Every structure is written in C-alpha cells, then in structure tokens.
Amino acid sequence: MGNVLKRLDWGHVVFVVCIAALSAWYLGDAIAASPRVENLILIAPAAALALGLCALIIGRTVYDAATADASASPRAERTPLTWSRMRPVAFIVLFGLYVAALEPMGFDVASWLFIAAALVLTGERRIWVIVGYAVVFGSLAVWLFGLMMPYPMPTLVVPVQ
Amino acid sequence: MIDSHALGQALALLFSSLAPWMVVIPGLIIGLVFAAVPGLQISTAMAVFLPATLFMDFLQAMLFLTAIFTAGSFGGSVSAILMNIPGTSSCVATTFDGYPMARRGEHNEALGLALGASCFGVAMGYLILFVLVEPLSTAVLKLGPSEMFVVVLWGLTLIATLRGRYMARGILAGVFGLLIATIGMGASSAIRGTMGSPYLLDGIPWVPGLIGLFAASELFNLVEKPYLVESEEARRLSFRRIFKGFAMTFRYPGVLLRGGLIGTLIGAVPGVGSSVANLVSYAETRRRAPDAETFGTGNPKGVVAAESANSSAEGGSIGTLLALGLPGGGGTAVMMAAFMMHNITGGPRFIREQTDIVYAIIIGNFVQVILLVGVGLVFIHFLSAIVKVPLRFLVPSVLVLSTLGAYALEGSIVGPLTVWVFGGFGWLLRRFDYPVAGTAVGLILGKMAEGELLRTWQVSGGDPGYLLDRPITLLFFGLLLVSLFWEPLKARLFSGRRGGAASHDAAP
Structure with missing residues (x-):
C-alpha cells in the first residue's frame, strides 16, 4: 500500500480532483440559479459526465500505480523535483505578476520588467542584453499596439494615443 | 455546381483593390516563421495574431489567417528536413525521408520537394472545396437542431478519441470545455458560475481563452528547453538545387494526387486533420511503392506524400468549418473565433x-499558393536561421504580444487575465496528457450545443421518441458511437496479430 501511494501520480490526482470539484460546484450554482430544464439541459448531463470521468480517471491512475512493476522505484525517486522541472511553474507565476502589474505600472514598464525577469529566469546573464532587449522590444510592442487600439492603454513612459 | 454570378462577385471583391492582398504576404511570412520554429504550432501563430484581424474586414481577416495556415504547411518541413525536428505535428512523416535526404547532402532538393508538394496540396484541397462547397451547403441546410447537436458531440468525440489509451482524458477535456462555455447568462436568463462578477455575464471571453490554451500554455512548456537546435550544423543552401527539387515534385503525379485526396478527406473529419493525414498518406505511398524498402532512407516520394497530404488537409478542414460551422482542430478553431469577431456565423446559411x-x-x-512559391524560396535562408533563435528571447516576446493582443480584444484587463488563467490551465492539460484542442473546441461550441439541444427539446416537446423519426440524427449518433468504440474494439480484436506487424509498420 505504501508503495502504491509513493508511485501514485499525485499531481495528476489533485488536478482531476480540482476539475471534479469545479464541475460539482458549477452544477450546484446552476441549480441554485434556476432548476428549470431550459437552464440545466446541457449543464446537468455534462457535469454528471465530467464527474463520472474524473472518478474513472482517478480509479485508473490508482490501478496503474497498484499494478506497476513492484521492482520499479517510487515515482518521487524516479523524477526528482529539479529547477528545470519547476521553471515553467515559476514562469506561470511571473506571467501572472506581469498581468497584475499592467494597469498599476503601465503596460510599458510592466513589459520591460517581465521580459527582463523572464530572460534572467531562463538563464541570460549579460546585463546589457537583458536591459537592452527588454526596453527595445517592450517599447516597440506597446507603441505598435497603442497605435492600433481604439481605447486608451495605460503607460508610464512610452507615448500612446 | 458553381454559382457563376457569385464567382464574378468574388473576383470583383478580390481584384478591384489591393486591400485584400495587403495582409497576405505578412500572413505567409508569419506562418513560415512560426511553423519553422519547432514547438510552435500554426494554431499558436493564428491565435497570437487573431487580435490583429479586428482591424481588418472579414475577407481580409480570412485571407490573413489562411495565409498563415497555408505557409505553415510548408514552414514546418524546414526544421523537419534540416534537423529531424518536425516544426509542427503535421510534419512528422516529412522527417522520415526528408532528414535522410539532408544527411546525404540533398537538403536543397528535399526543401524544394516539400515546397512543391505543399503548394500542390493546398491548391488541390481548395479546388475540391471550390467544386463541392455549394452542394455541401444544400445538403447541410437540411439538418435540424438534433442533427447539429449530435454533429457537435461527434466533433468533440473525434478530438477526444485521438488520444488512444487516454480516451477518457480527451472526453473530459472536451466536456469541461463545454461547461466553461456555458458560464454566464443562459437562455432562461439564469446566471450561472459568474461568482458575482459582471465581467462574466456574457460568458468567458473565449478568444483570449484560446490564446491562453494554444499559445501561452505551449510557451510555458518551452521554457524548460534552453536550446532546441544546439546541434544544428551550418548548411549551405542553393537556390538552383531547391528549384531542381521543386520541379522534381511533379515527377510523382500519382503520389501527389493520392496525398492531396487523402489529406482533403482526412482534413474534413473534425479532430483528425493534417497531423494524421501526413502519416496515412506516407504509409499508403510506401505500401504501394515498388521500392518500399528505400522509404526511410531518403526516398523523395516520402517527402512528397507527407507534404501534399498535410497541406491539402487545410482545404478539407475549412470545408467542414464553412459547411457545418465546426472547427476541426486548432487552426480552424481560431478561424471560427475570427468569424465570431466579425459577427459571422459559419455554416450552410453563410x-x-x-x-x-x-x-x-x-x-x-489559389493566389496564396503562387505567392508561397516566391515567399518560400526567398525566406528559406531566413527560416533556417530563425530556428537558432534562443527560446529565452522568443518565449517572453510572444507572451507580451499575446497579452497586448488580448487587451486589444477586450479593452480591459480581463483579456490578459483570461490568457493567464487559460495558459496555466492549458499547461496542466498538456502536462497530464489531455488534449488542449478538446477543451478549446468545447469552449467554442458550448453555447451552440446548448442552443441546439434546447431547440431539440422544444421541438420534440421533451419526447425522446422524436429522435426515432430523425434518421440522420441516428446515423450521426451511430458514427459518434463508432468513433468512440472502434479503436478499443479494433485493438482488442487484432491484439493477437499486432506483434509482428507493429515493427513493420513503425515509422522509420
């Protein structure tokens, strides 16, 4: 049993549980909004199917872990958590910070900082390349989109209409 | 079969001003560049540049997006031939003989063959579409809401079942996409899943959602790889030999026609498309070839078979989009987003x-094909260089463009936020081997599926017996079941015979 738990792909299980929880919550919210057929005609069967599939996938994942070659080392030992594996997660967090900073900082400054931080995160160490590329590319992109957009885009330095 | 009056009007639309053509060459260049970079798909390019179509009229927008699509069909073969890395998933079979040709020093000829076969394939796919689009629309107009609902489910199922042993994951991805699409105010004015946010009353802004699912999630994956093409050797390109290869393409008319036909037919099936068409065409050409043993060692027919099929699939998939309003994959899903951004509903009535x-x-x-010959030849040098661009520059740059594009679409921070949420979700889907295209197609078709199902319920008065009087609904439902259960059934039936055949059928 202990080996099964170690071999289990916990990341996948948590992911499926989250999808199941979201589907169940959404079904509940839709029923609370209106229990009429017109409202639930697609949502109820789709949510039920999603929940069933989540159960099936979790069951299959547990079964795969239980029937895996007993001599195989547990998953955690086979795939150690390295910086290379964590880099996409760090990048997603960085991208989230960029999106959050767009309005308070201005699209131009936020874009400079995001590009510079992304370059550092992915291994660039030459300061002049980091600063130069971030400022030139970020400014050009913001300026071009500013020209095309029919509504204002907040910026701090780059002038846009 | 062909409406000559409409044809005259189409020619007037296209050739009375330069405006429709202003976007074609940029579109071709974008498609070539994105497809040549391994890891970036054509749908990524189309999603990133989708916001730009806001500033175009509908015809311009379609020409721009199809130009990206068309050029992508060739661009992916550049890295497939030069480095054995398929630039897109539709170029896998190109590597089988293209790369061995390159290793023999025949990379110029192989690139010429790929360009010639791609141009022929695109032209053939659209020629078939040109002839059949009118009768197809007449037939499709006869479909009612129950048929359309089953067609939507069938499309989702086909995408889901492509995952083979992970079929349940594919279906879950599609169903979850359907659920997300119904968030907001429903037909009965009930407000579902908005958590009180007024931004979600009209539903999830799904174009930024697509940008997140296709573009951002793929870019997040790429940061794990510092260099894709470190080991690339400098290769000299010769225009004369590329031309020679281009001309050589037409020495294989049978391979070209078969590839074109297979590509168009498979491309028309939702969820299958060019990723499968190139493999089927390659396998069929090898099976019929008298020199089958030379396939995989640099046989030019292998390159022609793969490239003619993956390119003609574009015409087939656009046929399905136009006739049924059903996107068959990532590229046509983005195209459907452009339809909706211009308040146009695809389908027979359109x-x-x-x-x-x-x-x-x-x-x-057709004109794009001719332009592709010129643009492709000029850009081959540039393309072979762009695959050397370090991903650490490419990834943040494309993400910034996607973010600005999403803001341009929505006019508020909701656009970039949606890109981030769906980008992260798409990354998780890819990580655990779920098809991103399934969620994307569910997201696009959810509202339509709900509407068609509701109309069916209203027309039938809630009587399930109504469906027994709809033979086409039953036929489509049968096809849905076949696509769901055929693969597992076939695997079980033929499992005994597989052992020997598998090694023979394996790609070289």
Whole structure:
C-alpha cells in the first residue's frame, strides 16, 4: 500500500480532483440559479459526465500505480523535483505578476520588467542584453499596439494615443 | 455546381483593390516563421495574431489567417528536413525521408520537394472545396437542431478519441470545455458560475481563452528547453538545387494526387486533420511503392506524400468549418473565433447567403499558393536561421504580444487575465496528457450545443421518441458511437496479430 501511494501520480490526482470539484460546484450554482430544464439541459448531463470521468480517471491512475512493476522505484525517486522541472511553474507565476502589474505600472514598464525577469529566469546573464532587449522590444510592442487600439492603454513612459 | 454570378462577385471583391492582398504576404511570412520554429504550432501563430484581424474586414481577416495556415504547411518541413525536428505535428512523416535526404547532402532538393508538394496540396484541397462547397451547403441546410447537436458531440468525440489509451482524458477535456462555455447568462436568463462578477455575464471571453490554451500554455512548456537546435550544423543552401527539387515534385503525379485526396478527406473529419493525414498518406505511398524498402532512407516520394497530404488537409478542414460551422482542430478553431469577431456565423446559411465571400476566400488561397512559391524560396535562408533563435528571447516576446493582443480584444484587463488563467490551465492539460484542442473546441461550441439541444427539446416537446423519426440524427449518433468504440474494439480484436506487424509498420 505504501508503495502504491509513493508511485501514485499525485499531481495528476489533485488536478482531476480540482476539475471534479469545479464541475460539482458549477452544477450546484446552476441549480441554485434556476432548476428549470431550459437552464440545466446541457449543464446537468455534462457535469454528471465530467464527474463520472474524473472518478474513472482517478480509479485508473490508482490501478496503474497498484499494478506497476513492484521492482520499479517510487515515482518521487524516479523524477526528482529539479529547477528545470519547476521553471515553467515559476514562469506561470511571473506571467501572472506581469498581468497584475499592467494597469498599476503601465503596460510599458510592466513589459520591460517581465521580459527582463523572464530572460534572467531562463538563464541570460549579460546585463546589457537583458536591459537592452527588454526596453527595445517592450517599447516597440506597446507603441505598435497603442497605435492600433481604439481605447486608451495605460503607460508610464512610452507615448500612446 | 458553381454559382457563376457569385464567382464574378468574388473576383470583383478580390481584384478591384489591393486591400485584400495587403495582409497576405505578412500572413505567409508569419506562418513560415512560426511553423519553422519547432514547438510552435500554426494554431499558436493564428491565435497570437487573431487580435490583429479586428482591424481588418472579414475577407481580409480570412485571407490573413489562411495565409498563415497555408505557409505553415510548408514552414514546418524546414526544421523537419534540416534537423529531424518536425516544426509542427503535421510534419512528422516529412522527417522520415526528408532528414535522410539532408544527411546525404540533398537538403536543397528535399526543401524544394516539400515546397512543391505543399503548394500542390493546398491548391488541390481548395479546388475540391471550390467544386463541392455549394452542394455541401444544400445538403447541410437540411439538418435540424438534433442533427447539429449530435454533429457537435461527434466533433468533440473525434478530438477526444485521438488520444488512444487516454480516451477518457480527451472526453473530459472536451466536456469541461463545454461547461466553461456555458458560464454566464443562459437562455432562461439564469446566471450561472459568474461568482458575482459582471465581467462574466456574457460568458468567458473565449478568444483570449484560446490564446491562453494554444499559445501561452505551449510557451510555458518551452521554457524548460534552453536550446532546441544546439546541434544544428551550418548548411549551405542553393537556390538552383531547391528549384531542381521543386520541379522534381511533379515527377510523382500519382503520389501527389493520392496525398492531396487523402489529406482533403482526412482534413474534413473534425479532430483528425493534417497531423494524421501526413502519416496515412506516407504509409499508403510506401505500401504501394515498388521500392518500399528505400522509404526511410531518403526516398523523395516520402517527402512528397507527407507534404501534399498535410497541406491539402487545410482545404478539407475549412470545408467542414464553412459547411457545418465546426472547427476541426486548432487552426480552424481560431478561424471560427475570427468569424465570431466579425459577427459571422459559419455554416450552410453563410455559404448560401455569402457565396461570393466563400469563393473569394477559396480563390484567394489559389493566389496564396503562387505567392508561397516566391515567399518560400526567398525566406528559406531566413527560416533556417530563425530556428537558432534562443527560446529565452522568443518565449517572453510572444507572451507580451499575446497579452497586448488580448487587451486589444477586450479593452480591459480581463483579456490578459483570461490568457493567464487559460495558459496555466492549458499547461496542466498538456502536462497530464489531455488534449488542449478538446477543451478549446468545447469552449467554442458550448453555447451552440446548448442552443441546439434546447431547440431539440422544444421541438420534440421533451419526447425522446422524436429522435426515432430523425434518421440522420441516428446515423450521426451511430458514427459518434463508432468513433468512440472502434479503436478499443479494433485493438482488442487484432491484439493477437499486432506483434509482428507493429515493427513493420513503425515509422522509420
């Protein structure tokens, strides 16, 4: 049993549980909004199917872990958590910070900082390349989109209409 | 079969001003560049540049997106031939003989063959579409809401079942996409899943959602790889030899025609498309070839078979989009987003009422093929260099463009936020081997599926017996079941015979 738990792909299980929880919550919210057929005609069967599939996938994942070659080392030992594996997660967090900073900082400054931080995160160490590329590319992109957009885009330095 | 009046109007639309053509060459260049970079798909390019179509009229937008699509069909072969890395998933079979040709020093000829076969394939796919689009729309107009609902489910199922042993994951991805699409105010004015946010009353802004699912999630994956092409050797390119290869393509008319036909037919099936067409065409050409043993060692027919099929699949998939309003994969899903951004609903009524526009799109693509020959030849040098661009520059740059594009679409921070949320979700889907295209197609078709199901319920008065009087619904439902259960059934039936055949059928 202990080996099964170690071999289990916990990341996948948590992911499926989250999808199941979201589907169940959404079904509940839709029923609370209106229990009429017109409202639930697609949502109820789709949510039920999603929940069933989540159960099936979790069951299959547990079964795969239980029937895996007993001599195989547990998953955690086979795939150690390295910086290379964590880099996409760090990048997603960085991208989230960029999106959050767009309005308070201005699209131009936020874009400079995001590009510079992304370059550092992915291994660039030459300061002049980091600063130069971030400022030139970020400014050009913001300026071009500013020209095309029919509504204002907040910026701090780059002038846009 | 062909409406000559609409054809005349289409020619007038296309050739009375330069405006429709202003976007074609940029579109071709974008498609070539994105497809040549391994890891970036054509749908990524189309999603990133989708916001730019806001500033175009509908015909321009379609020509721009189909130009990206068309050029992508060739661009992916550059890295497949030079480095054995398929630039897109539709170029896998190109590597089988293209790369061995390159290793023999025949990379120029292989690139020429790929360009010639791609151009022929695109032209053939659109020619078939040109002839069949009118009768197809007449047939599709006879479909009612129950048939359309089952067609939507069938499309989702086909995408889901492509995952083979992970079929349940594919279906879950599609169903979850359907659920997300129904968030907001429903037909009965009930407000579902908005958590009180007024931004979600009209539903999830799904174009930024697509940008997140296709573009951002793929870019997050790429940061794990510092260099894709470190080991690339400098290769000299020769225009004369590329031309020689281009001309050599037409020495294999049978391979070209078979590839074109297979590509168009498979491309028309939702969820299958060019990723499968190139493999089927390659396998069929090898099976019929008298020199089958030379396939995998640099046989030019292998390159021609793969490239003619993956390119002609574009015409087939656009046929399905126009006739059924059903996107068959990532590229056509983005195209459908452009339809909706211009308040146009794809489907038979669109073909019947705006035949001139449909013909203009098709004829525009014939011209794109000719332009692709020139642009492709000029850009081969540049393309072989762009695959050396470090991903640490490419990834943040494309993400910034996607973010600004999403803001341009929505006019508020909701656009970039949606890109981030769906980008992260798409990354998780890819990580655990779920098809991103399934969620994307569910997201696009969810509202339509709900509407068609509701209309079926209203027409039938809630009587399930109504479906027994709808033979086409039953036929489509049968096809849905076949696509769901055929693969597992076939695997079980033929499992005994597989052992020996598998090694023979394996790609070289």
